[in-house]
Amino acid sequence: GESVGLHLPTLSVQEGDNSIINCAYSNSASDYFIWYKQESGKGPQFIIDIRSNMDKRQGQRVTVLLNKTVKHLSLQIAATQPGDSAVYFCAERSQGAGGTSYGKLTFGQGTILTVHP
Amino acid sequence: KAGVTQTPRYLIKTRGQQVTLSCSPISGHRSVSWYQQTPGQGLQFLFEYFSETQRNKGNFPGRFSGRQFSNSRSEMNVSTLELGDSALYLCASSITTGSGGYTFGSGTRLTVV
Numbered sequence: 001g002e003s004v005g006l007h008l009p010t011l012s013v014q015e016g017d018n019s020i021i022n023c024a025y026s027n028s029a030s031d032y033f034i035w036y037k038q039e040s041g042k043g044p045q046f047i048i049d050i051r052s053n054m055d056k057r058q059g060q061r062v063t064v065l066l067n068k069t070v071k072h073l074s075l076q077i078a079a080t081q082p083g084d085s086a087v088y089f090c091a092e093r094s095q096g097a098g099g100t101s102y103g104k105l106t107f108g109q110g111t112i113l114t115v116h117p
Numbered sequence: 118k119a120g121v122t123q124t125p126r127y128l129i130k131t132r133g134q135q136v137t138l139s140c141s142p143i144s145g146h147r148s149v150s151w152y153q154q155t156p157g158q159g160l161q162f163l164f165e166y167f168s169e170t171q172r173n174k175g176n177f178p179g180r181f182s183g184r185q186f187s188n189s190r191s192e193m194n195v196s197t198l199e200l201g202d203s204a205l206y207l208c209a210s211s212i213t214t215g216s217g218g219y220t221f222g223s224g225t226r227l228t229v230v
Contacts, residue, residue: 091160104165105152105209107161
């Protein structure tokens with residue numbers, strides 16, 4: 001079935017370090033992947049996305065890598081800051097019947113990132 | 118422009134009651150999806166609406182229902198509330214179904230006692 005799982009539930013880093021958050025997905029039919037950040041009391045905040053026809057995408061201080069061979073997704077945060085402390089979720093969208101893509105995302109469990117000053 | 122607005126932010130209901138939650142998408146967004154977030158199950162998809170039609174549904178009992186209005190605002194209803202329905206209910210909007218770029222609201226925290 002469809003599932004997205006994270007390898008590490010918690011990650012602690014020092015301010016200024018680079019962080020890498022990993023995610024494994026099981027549905028090879030997934031065509032779109034998103035990373036979200038969720039702070040306490042707030043909804044998930046979009047960080048970066050990538051489509052299945054790409055293997056890397058960069059944003060401001062963040063990079064997402066997609067390895068479809070091993071069904072693995074990662075989020076790299078450069079020069080991590082205390083404000084980056086939050087729970088990070090990966091999400092995948094699978095195509096429905098006939099190749100259509102609806103707004104159903106399957107989320108991973110989440111990784112708690114703690115950044116120490 | 119304004120983000121996704123969910124009301125109310127907090128709600129306390131008694132077991133057996135019903136509840137209605139509201140979601141106003143970003144202006145111009147026509148797709149609204151709903152998710153339930155709990156510590157034990159994480160974020161789980163409830164349903165998606167586009168052009169007032171339910172396009173996809175998750176694995177939740179029939180007590181969970183929703184609808185979308187012509188202005189794209191959406192409501193979800195939970196009838197005969199159970200203690201296990203206590204959760205953060207989130208809605209996300211996107212320009213159109215399947216377009217990506219899902220923006221979430223801050224959610225409605227429902228507590229069933």
